Amino acid sequence: MTDAAAFKGKKGLTRLWNALGYSRDGLSAAWKNEAAFREEVLLAAITIPLAFYLGNSGIDRALMVGSIILILIVEILNSGLEAVVDKASPEKHELAKRAKDMGSAAVLLSLINAAVIWACVLL
Structure with a gap:
C-alpha cells in the first residue's frame, strides 16, 4: 500500500496528524528547494x-x-x-x-x- 492510500484510509485525529506532517514536509521542501x-x-x-x-x-x-x-x-x-x-x-x-x-x-x-x-x- 502506498503512502497516499494509507493516508486516505485514516480517519479523525490520525488523518489530521498525518496531514500536518505532509504540510510540514511541503513547507520544508519549498524552503530548501x-x-x-x-x-x-x-x-x-x-x-x-x-x-x-x-x-x-x-x-x-x-x-x-x-x-x-x-x-x-x-x-x-x-x-x-x-x-x-x-x-x-x-x-x-x-x-x-x-x-x-x-x-x-x-x-x-x-x-x-x-x-x-x-x-x-x-x-
Missing part, C-alpha cells in the same frame, strides 16, 4: 508585522496579511506544478513551457494583487 519562496517568506516576515502596525481596522489588517499569505500559497502551488512538469516531461516541450509560464504568471498576479490591496488600504 525554492529561492523565490525563501525571498517571499522574507517579504512576509517584514510586511505582516507592518500590516498590523499600518492597518487602521481589522479588515485592513486582514486584507493586507491575506494578500501576502496568498503570495506564499501561489508560490508553493507553482513550485509543485513545476516539479510535476519536470518529472513528467524532462525534455523541452511546448505544453511543459506553457504550464510553467502559467504558474509563473499566477505568482506575478498574486504579487500585483498584494500591491493593489496595500495601495488601496494605505492611500
